[in-house]
Amino acid sequence: AQKITQTQPGMFVQEKEAVTLDCTYDTSDQSYGLFWYKQPSSGEMIFLIYQGSYDEQNATEGRYSLNFQKARKSANLVISASQLGDSAMYFCAMRPTNFGNEKLTFGTGTRLTIIP
Amino acid sequence: ETGVTQTPRHLVMGMTNKKSLKCEQHLGHNAMYWYKQSAKKPLELMFVYNFKEQTENNSVPSRFSPECPNSSHLFLHLHTLQPEDSALYLCASSQGLAGGTDTQYFGPGTRLTVL
Numbered sequence: 001a002q003k004i005t006q007t008q009p010g011m012f013v014q015e016k017e018a019v020t021l022d023c024t025y026d027t028s029d030q031s032y033g034l035f036w037y038k039q040p041s042s043g044e045m046i047f048l049i050y051q052g053s054y055d056e057q058n059a060t061e062g063r064y065s066l067n068f069q070k071a072r073k074s075a076n077l078v079i080s081a082s083q084l085g086d087s088a089m090y091f092c093a094m095r096p097t098n099f100g101n102e103k104l105t106f107g108t109g110t111r112l113t114i115i116p
Numbered sequence: 117e118t119g120v121t122q123t124p125r126h127l128v129m130g131m132t133n134k135k136s137l138k139c140e141q142h143l144g145h146n147a148m149y150w151y152k153q154s155a156k157k158p159l160e161l162m163f164v165y166n167f168k169e170q171t172e173n174n175s176v177p178s179r180f181s182p183e184c185p186n187s188s189h190l191f192l193h194l195h196t197l198q199p200e201d202s203a204l205y206l207c208a209s210s211q212g213l214a215g216g217t218d219t220q221y222f223g224p225g226t227r228l229t230v231l
Binding site: 004033035037042043044045046047050052091093095103104105106107108109 | 224
């Protein structure tokens, strides 16, 4: 079984500052993938970034980067130069990468508010 | 239309009504999913279809009945629901391939209220 823990229910950050959203996970699988999604108030879950458990380098996608520390089982999302449009719920998720297993396990999310 | 679409976006129904939620994906994917998002709870996976075959039913009550006529369409038929079924219902799709990068892409969701 997998478990995702997001310990920050809410965060307030000044516009243009960098922000780190915490995510720790627990799994007995050797091979797994970690995902971050953004959910604006409109409801749609928007895929942001992916990190494989065997990837040696931290994933980056534009202003998003994933600080992956495998030994600590953490996969924190870093957003650089925050913008007002970054205000949303952010969810960390994971899934094993075994054949035929598609189940994503989500955390409870962090509500990020960017202050002008 | 692009990505994953869901209709209706909002639905209010009584406990004795029968209604259906529709999901359509325009990404050429083979796997489709229904999730339930209740307030202050993590997303709960309900059903998974891979190549039109149901591969997972996450102990969902029978008042929720999924249907997947083809790889592009997924329905969730609702009947005799309870007020606690009020939630945001999200549909997602993915390529359905084994391996970690089988990213799921979500639709905008249907906000369901059961009176």
